[in-house]
Amino acid sequence: MSDFTTSVASAETALRDLFPATPLQLNDHLSARYGAEIWLKREDLTPVRSYKLRGAFNAMRKAIDAGSNRHFVCASAGNHAQGVAFACRHFGARGTIFMPVTTPQQKIAKTRIFGGDSIEIVLTGDYFDQTLAAAQTFSKDQNATFLSPFDAADVIEGQATVAREILEQLPAPPDLVVLPVGGGGLSAGVTQYLAAASPQTRFVFAEPQGGASLKGALEAGQQVTLPGVDSFVDGAAVARIGDLPFAHLRHFAPEQVLTAPEDRLSITILEMLNVEGIVLEPAGALAVDVLRDLADAGELAGKRVVCICSGGNFDFERLPEVKERAQRFAGLKKYFILRLPQRPGALRDFLMLLGPNDDIARFEYLKKSARNFGSVLIGIETADPANLTALMVRLDESGFTYQDITHDELLAQFLI
Known part of the structure; x- marks a missing residue:
């Protein structure tokens, strides 16, 4: 055993004073969908509902042993x-x-x-x-001792206990481990441990599309700081991966980092909640979400795959936002700014264009853009994306002027 794997073994033994190993569960739903053994490492089931306790505990344990105040x-x-x-x-x-x-x-x-x-x-x-x-x-x-969330050797060592548990819980080593990435501490620890203990295991990393700092750094060949991040995946929306984690991860190829669109991730969160009864925060769903991309690339069939579900601290007050994002990504909801003539019957003319499964979810009169026209923000929900495509065709044929702002981030931020 290497010095690192020996230290991780000691960290895992100490960690048992806090909680037992988190479950590694074979997921029948995902396995059937992808024709593979899909195992979920349930870090959402630690006492604090995330893997972060591992690194914090290990760093604190070692600091105290070294005589910290x-x-x-x-x-x-x-x-x-x-x-x-x-x-x-x-x-x-x-x-x-x-x-x-x-x-x-x-x-x-x-x-x-x-x-x-x-x-x-x-x-x-x-x-x-x-x-x-x-x-x-x-x-x-x-x-005092400052405890970094990811950019410290003892924190990385603590997060690596996830990998040791995986090997203890599986009947044979995994072919592939899918790792969510924020600051990089978990990925640095797991890859370092498995490189020594299970060298045949491959890795894929999952980052939010609006915060792909590892992918950006690997493409540049050096550390980069993103000019901005989408905060939806609050547990992994990091503008710059940690320096020490990147030192451990820099040998991986950019193609091994898959990015999850935030709105598609919302579909995964809802599916895991409604189908499996598993509550995952956005960062916790990253590894499961990119299975779609791996399947499309032919990387899953017949493989033993472990997805690390990194956390389940989901605030249910966010559920309406998650549903909204999921509907927009699936094409089941669109927002338009409609230029409505200021004449009797104009609104009725518009309503007559709606299909039997089209439902008005938002209607807000914004302002008169001219004496004879007014601007209306309107949201339409439907049962099939094709219905909204057909609606836009009917709007064009009827001479209505409108703008689809569904995926306009700036307008959506202020109006939706």
Whole structure:
């Protein structure tokens, strides 16, 4: 065994003081769909509903063993904060957790529950970069230990315990492991461990389309910082992958990184919830979502495949947004700005063009664009994408002027 695999084995043994190995479940639904053995590593079933507890615990354990003053600091708006809080309570350590002012109350409350009297939560900064800077400054001033969510060797070692459990739970090593990527700590740990313990296993990485920092770095051959990210996949929307994780991952090919469109990911979240009863957050569904792309490329049939479901901290207040995104991606819902003549019967003329399965889900009179015309925001839901295509043909034939803004991100942000 290498020094790394030996250290991971020690980390896993210590981790059993907190929780048993998370389940690795053969999923019949996905296996039948793709003609493969599809196994789900259920990191959404840790005590904090994500794998982040592993890295936080291991880094804290090793710092305490090395004589740390037992004061730990982190910056996080989600899963890392909860993992650090849980570990602080376990070790009886002091934790100061910096969170953005904009953090939802649900996440603040859960972090407080996990940490109890061991932690203090500091709300500062409108944006995460501001929060991170404040946490790092505080850590230096207090001579405390700053716990990175992914860019630290002991954190990567802790996340690698996922790989060790997979090999212990499977009847034979996997042919393929699909890894979700945010900051890269999980991927760096799992790939490093399996490269030594199961060298025949291949890897595919899944990133959100609006935050593909690993793919960008591999294509450039060096670290890159994305100019902006889509925050929908909040657990993996990272503008720059961690430096240490990238050092471990830089030998992979850009083609091994698949990007999941945020709206398509919403379909996967709803399917896993409605069909399988599995609650996954957007980042937790990444690996399952890109199975579609792997199947299209002929990469799944007959293979033993492990998808790591990295977390299940899903706020059900987001469910309407997820449904909305899923419908738009599936072509079952469109939004139009309609130029409506200001004359009696104009609205009736439009309504007569709707098909029997077309339903008005949104109707908002925006303004008069001219004395004789007005602008209307209208949302249409239907049962088949072909219905909306046919509707647009009828609108064109009837002389209506309209603009399809369904996938116009700027207009959608302000109007939808």
